[in-house]
């Protein structure tokens with residue numbers, strides 16, 4: 001059986017849910033990561049920044065915009081040293097201004113993906129996969145890139161069947 005890992009970032013606090021801002025205890029991407037774990041078995045690694053992004057939605061929007069402009073690499077609380085133990089690695093995160101939060105790249109740049117299979121997974125409110133697949137190809141050097149998955153964040157509660165079907169078909 002394949003060994004699966006999900007590397008994900010997911011933000012708690014205020015989030016945009018079907019047209020209005022709500023406070024949520026668990027981020028959308030984390031919910032999706034757990035669906036994958038339930039479907040096929042997977043270790044989860046949460047990317048967690050040393051300085052948290054703001055819980056306030058509008059402040060976080062500005063923080064993310066600045067990060068993108070500066071091509072930032074925010075410091076993380078802990079880093080994963082290696083993905084040697086895994087066959088498949090899913091890179092999961094929300095769409096922030098067209099791609100992952102830059103904290104994901106802080107982690108990806110520290111890993112050697114040679115010989116692994118990687119997958120882009122993005123939760124979003126309309127942008128779909130956006131730049132996720134492009135950036136997975138860019139930052140996971142040496143890996144084969146499998147079929148990507150986009151999940152609308154506001155509909156995450158009803159997305160379990162689609163996520164499970166994708167995981168069972170691709171994480172083999």
Ligand SMILES: Cc1cc2nc3c(=O)[nH]c(=O)nc-3n(C[C@H](O)[C@H](O)[C@H](O)COP(=O)(O)O)c2cc1C
Nearest residue numbers: 010011027028029094095096097123125126127153
């Ligand atoms: C800073 C920020 C920027 C965002 N930018 C986009 C965007 O460009 N396109 C989009 O479709 N959704 C955007 N969103 C919505 C998130 O991608 C969506 O709510 C996602 O599911 C959040 O995942 P999380 O709860 O795991 O953090 C943005 C949200 C935030 C907080």
